[in-house]
Amino acid sequence: MQRTEHQALTDRMRLTLDEEQLTNCMRCGFCQTACPTFLETGLEAASPRGRIALMKAVVDGIMEPDESFQAQMDLCLGCRACEPACPSDVKYGQLIEQTREAIAQEKKYSMPVKLARKTFLEGLFPHQGRMKFMGKALKFYQKSGLQKLARSTGAMKMFPEHLQQLEKALPEVSGDGLMDLWRKAGFPVRAEKSSSGAKLLIIPAVGETIARVGMFRGCIMDVMFAETNVNTVRLLRQAGFEVAVPDAQVCCGALHAHSGEMEDAKNLASKNISAFQEAGVDYIASNAGGCGALLKEYDHLMKEDQNPSIRNAAVTFAGQVKDISELLQGIGRPLLHKEQDPKTAAVKVTYQDSCHLRNVMRVQGQPRELMQGIPGVQLCELQGSEVCCGSAGIYNMTQPEMSTDLLDHKMENVEQTGAETIVTSNPGCLLQMKWGIERAGTGEHVRAVHLVDLLSESVILDDKMGL
Amino acid sequence: MLEQHIREQMNAVVGDKWFKDDQESLVSYSYDATPLYQSMPDAVIFPGSTQEVSDIVKICAAHSIPIVGRGAGSNLCGGTVPLKGGVVLVMTRMNKLLEIDSENLTATFQAGLNTKQFHMTVERTGLFYPPDPSSMIICTMGGNIALGAGGLRGLKYGTTKDYVLGLEAVMPDGSILRTGGKLVKDVAGYDLTRLLVGSGGTLAIITEATVKLIPKPVYRRAMVAMYDDLEAAAKTVSNIIANHMFPCTLEFMDQPTLQVVEDFAKIGLPVEAKAMLAIEQDGTVEDVERDLKKIEEICMASGAVQMRVASSPEEGAKVMEARRSALAALSRLRPTTILEDATVPRSKIAEMVGEVQRIAAKHQVQICTFGHAGDGNLHPTAMTDARNPEEIHRVEQAFAEIFEAAIAMGGTITGEHGVGNVKAPYLEWKVGAAGMDMMKRIKEAIDPQGIMNPGKMFAETRKRIVVQEPKLTGV
Numbered sequence: 001m002q003r004t005e006h007q008a009l010t011d012r013m014r015l016t017l018d019e020e021q022l023t024n025c026m027r028c029g030f031c032q033t034a035c036p037t038f039l040e041t042g043l044e045a046a047s048p049r050g051r052i053a054l055m056k057a058v059v060d061g062i063m064e065p066d067e068s069f070q071a072q073m074d075l076c077l078g079c080r081a082c083e084p085a086c087p088s089d090v091k092y093g094q095l096i097e098q099t100r101e102a103i104a105q106e107k108k109y110s111m112p113v114k115l116a117r118k119t120f121l122e123g124l125f126p127h128q129g130r131m132k133f134m135g136k137a138l139k140f141y142q143k144s145g146l147q148k149l150a151r152s153t154g155a156m157k158m159f160p161e162h163l164q165q166l167e168k169a170l171p172e173v174s175g176d177g178l179m180d181l182w183r184k185a186g187f188p189v190r191a192e193k194s195s196s197g198a199k200l201l202i203i204p205a206v207g208e209t210i211a212r213v214g215m216f217r218g219c220i221m222d223v224m225f226a227e228t229n230v231n232t233v234r235l236l237r238q239a240g241f242e243v244a245v246p247d248a249q250v251c252c253g254a255l256h257a258h259s260g261e262m263e264d265a266k267n268l269a270s271k272n273i274s275a276f277q278e279a280g281v282d283y284i285a286s287n288a289g290g291c292g293a294l295l296k297e298y299d300h301l302m303k304e305d306q307n308p309s310i311r312n313a314a315v316t317f318a319g320q321v322k323d324i325s326e327l328l329q330g331i332g333r334p335l336l337h338k339e340q341d342p343k344t345a346a347v348k349v350t351y352q353d354s355c356h357l358r359n360v361m362r363v364q365g366q367p368r369e370l371m372q373g374i375p376g377v378q379l380c381e382l383q384g385s386e387v388c389c390g391s392a393g394i395y396n397m398t399q400p401e402m403s404t405d406l407l408d409h410k411m412e413n414v415e416q417t418g419a420e421t422i423v424t425s426n427p428g429c430l431l432q433m434k435w436g437i438e439r440a441g442t443g444e445h446v447r448a449v450h451l452v453d454l455l456s457e458s459v460i461l462d463d464k465m466g467l
Numbered sequence: 468m469l470e471q472h473i474r475e476q477m478n479a480v481v482g483d484k485w486f487k488d489d490q491e492s493l494v495s496y497s498y499d500a501t502p503l504y505q506s507m508p509d510a511v512i513f514p515g516s517t518q519e520v521s522d523i524v525k526i527c528a529a530h531s532i533p534i535v536g537r538g539a540g541s542n543l544c545g546g547t548v549p550l551k552g553g554v555v556l557v558m559t560r561m562n563k564l565l566e567i568d569s570e571n572l573t574a575t576f577q578a579g580l581n582t583k584q585f586h587m588t589v590e591r592t593g594l595f596y597p598p599d600p601s602s603m604i605i606c607t608m609g610g611n612i613a614l615g616a617g618g619l620r621g622l623k624y625g626t627t628k629d630y631v632l633g634l635e636a637v638m639p640d641g642s643i644l645r646t647g648g649k650l651v652k653d654v655a656g657y658d659l660t661r662l663l664v665g666s667g668g669t670l671a672i673i674t675e676a677t678v679k680l681i682p683k684p685v686y687r688r689a690m691v692a693m694y695d696d697l698e699a700a701a702k703t704v705s706n707i708i709a710n711h712m713f714p715c716t717l718e719f720m721d722q723p724t725l726q727v728v729e730d731f732a733k734i735g736l737p738v739e740a741k742a743m744l745a746i747e748q749d750g751t752v753e754d755v756e757r758d759l760k761k762i763e764e765i766c767m768a769s770g771a772v773q774m775r776v777a778s779s780p781e782e783g784a785k786v787m788e789a790r791r792s793a794l795a796a797l798s799r800l801r802p803t804t805i806l807e808d809a810t811v812p813r814s815k816i817a818e819m820v821g822e823v824q825r826i827a828a829k830h831q832v833q834i835c836t837f838g839h840a841g842d843g844n845l846h847p848t849a850m851t852d853a854r855n856p857e858e859i860h861r862v863e864q865a866f867a868e869i870f871e872a873a874i875a876m877g878g879t880i881t882g883e884h885g886v887g888n889v890k891a892p893y894l895e896w897k898v899g900a901a902g903m904d905m906m907k908r909i910k911e912a913i914d915p916q917g918i919m920n921p922g923k924m925f926a927e928t929r930k931r932i933v934v935q936e937p938k939l940t941g942v
Contacts, residue, residue, distance in 0.1 A: 024799075028798075030604065030605060033605055042560070043492075054491060054494055062505075069491060086795075087796040089799050
């Protein structure tokens with residue numbers, strides 16, 4: 001970037017940054033012990049207080065938003081652990097997104113980065129059909145022997161080491177989404193029309209219906225972890241919820257918002273808001289902390305929308321969003337578990353908080369309570385479970401060094417617990433845990449699973465009821 | 468920016484990784500937790516050893532470059548803002564706990580050690596280090612010593628200055644000084660340890676310290692007393708002390724403080740009360756229960772409307788932790804929060820609370836008051852907006868009057884935050900012309916070049932608002 005571009009970015013930041021929030025930071029520093037990048041580096045600039053001071057310095061004209069400034073903003077994981085730690089209630093998440101938005105608008109990205117951003121953020125995530133196609137392609141890659149070939153011939157070695165390891169951690173995908181798998185399993189479902197005539201699939205509750213829950217299937221979730229989506233719906237209906245799956249739903253837009261592409265995020269949000277409003281749901285279920293957190297903040301995202309009915313609908317939508325663990329622990333009927341042979345030793349599990357589930361949705365008790373309710377499972381608290389694992393959206397691809405430092409520390413702490421199972425509540429964290437196991441070479445005795453999958457191994461499910 | 472040959476010399480001492488003078492580093496070490504102050508250094512250095520500190524100080528001395536020692540940058544007196552540029556020495560890499568000596572009941576550590584971590588490690592051995600500044604989750608022991616930090620337990624246990632037994636420090640010429648030791652008694656010469664504690668980096672850079680530890684109390688319990696009026700709460704504090712009771716913590720919060728703290732911590736504080744006292748006692752189970760009962764009686768007799776005793780140590784800890792967040796939580800009310808630490812003899816607490824209210828009303832500024840009432844240390848906190856110079860001016864006027872009132876009661880301008888540059892204009896009000904003269908002569912003898920944290924401790928004395936002594940000496 002040239003000097004004039006720095007000036008343009010400065011001007012842009014003066015427009016986009018919330019001055020109140022910048023002033024509200026009183027620099028007490030209480031955020032620092034919660035910040036993973038500060039804990040790793042010990043550098044003031046790599047802490048929330050430091051980053052806010054840098055943003056303010058740009059707005060105040062004390063410094064130029066040069067490359068190192070932008071790199072520092074990129075180094076933030078966006079885990080938002082600083083927000084619950086902040087006694088002044090500074091909305092750091094908003095400040096970092098506003099800064100990234102300004103950078104995204106002014107920055108001339110290098111060709112490969114531009115291409116990657118365009119491919120994933122515009123071309124892929126928003127389109128469920130294309131995501132499924134990618135899933136099929138991935139399945140072909142994994143099943144056709146191409147993967148074996150790529151690994152054995154060393155073709156994978158052309159990629160940076162962290163991408164090679166990530167590739168190994170990818171789960172086996174079927175290419176089928178939630179509803180494909182649901183139908184193939186022969187579970188009950190009926191088609192309805194939403195109030196606007198869009199396609200809506202309804203899965204009946206087991207027993208008496210408590211409420212209607214809209215299932216947010218997610219874009220990556222529905223390709224990489226479609227089985228987890230299936231299990232989520234099985235558990236929801238078992239707990240007494242009628243589940244509605246609006247076909248018109250799209251990607252939540254979180255990866256767009258975190259990369260500064262706010263307009264794209266808003267477009268996706270308004271589609272989702274309509275889709276679920278028309279489905280007449282009482283709650284909206286998310287099984288991915290990263291998606292749930294943005295869904296929960298749709299009211300903030302849409303607060304400047306021209307259309308008042310969209311703004312109101314966004315507020316309603318945000319209020320309806322619940323993590324699956326909130327719905328199962330406290331709102332739904334208690335789940336019954338299969339009997340456990342009392343002679344078998346308890347399985348040790350440990351839990352890695354999803355940052356956005358904990359820090360934005362503020363859910364940390366329910367997942368733990370659900371695990372403690374499983375017979376024969378012993379929950380061993382992970383030291384530093386509140387510290388980000390380094391996955392953070394696409395962070396592990398863009399910031400491999402910091403990401404692996406965090407991950408390796410995380411795996412040392414996992415080792416300490418003696419757990420055989422690492423449980424998470426977000427696909428990004430789950431992939432990262434699998435990658436961590438790969439890196440630590442503990443795959444023989446440690447596995448990583450989504451909370452929902454762990455639960456459905458033990459809960460009594462009346463899958464055929466309602467056919 | 469330092470001259471290239473100086474940069475190279477410094478680089479050679481600490482290595483490329485730990486010498487920084489890029490824009491981002493300079494900005495991010497230009498401030499601390501003190502509102503309204505910011506000034507850019509010329510370089511930021513992270514030394515890894517006492518020898519490295521000494522080598523850097525020698526280079527600075529040779530070229531008359533200012534040196535500012537810094538821990539976590541959580542102080543509230545502008546103590547680590549590099550007002551005259553120069554080098555900021557960030558001590559956080561030197562963070563090792565070197566020894567817990569359970570035979571002599573001492574601990575020795577490097578200056579950059581985090582206070583909370585130190586507490587936790589010490590307590591795991593069954594020992595106890597009482598000074599607990601509210602910023603302990605981030606601050607460093609070296610910073611605590613440099614500014615003479617206090618905390619919630621000052622009443623019963625004293626503050627940092629009562630625990631430091633020995634120091635290692637780098638003097639302005641780069642020489643390495645060692646004072647004191649693992650000694651309960653030591654009167655060999657001038658007490659240089661005490662001189663350096665609270666000197667705020669104006670005499671030396673503290674690199675290592677030995678502090679005394681005490682046995683950890685086996686039991687602790689907290690309770691809160693609620694009041695319909697502020698004066699009754701303040702009066703209770705004096706009554707508790709006058710009855711020879713020494714709770715380990717005796718904290719005061721007025722209603723606005725209560726409301727914001729509850730808003731942040733959500734632990735069921737009585738937001739409808741006009742004032743609250745949070746009281747904690749530690750010791751043996753019998754002693755604690757007996758003392759709390761007695762204190763409860765004193766509270767009720769002094770006008771408390773309701774008492775609530777914590778059902779478990781955890782519940783009590785939550786109240787105290789919430790209290791620690793008071794300052795930052797108050798900042799939710801207005802963009803800028805300016806906190807002071809005027810301190811009076813404990814018998815004057817009620818009088819002082821009344822004065823603060825009167826002065827706030829007079830200058831039409833919003834001032835909330837909380838603090839370590841048991842040791843006479845109040846934190847009148849002004850909620851304001853740095854973008855409004857007229858209002859900031861009124862806040863300054865109000866604080867000047869609060870300091871004046873405190874001194875008139877036999878109190879001081881700062882109980883535990885240190886002088887830094889924020890209190891420097893008021894220092895003479897407290898110590899007088901003779902006191903200033905003596906302090907300046909000490910400073911000149913130790914740091915003749917004036918390179919150690921320049922701009923702190925000594926500043927032009929502010930004109931007194933209420934002239935109590937006829938002489939008005941400018942500096």
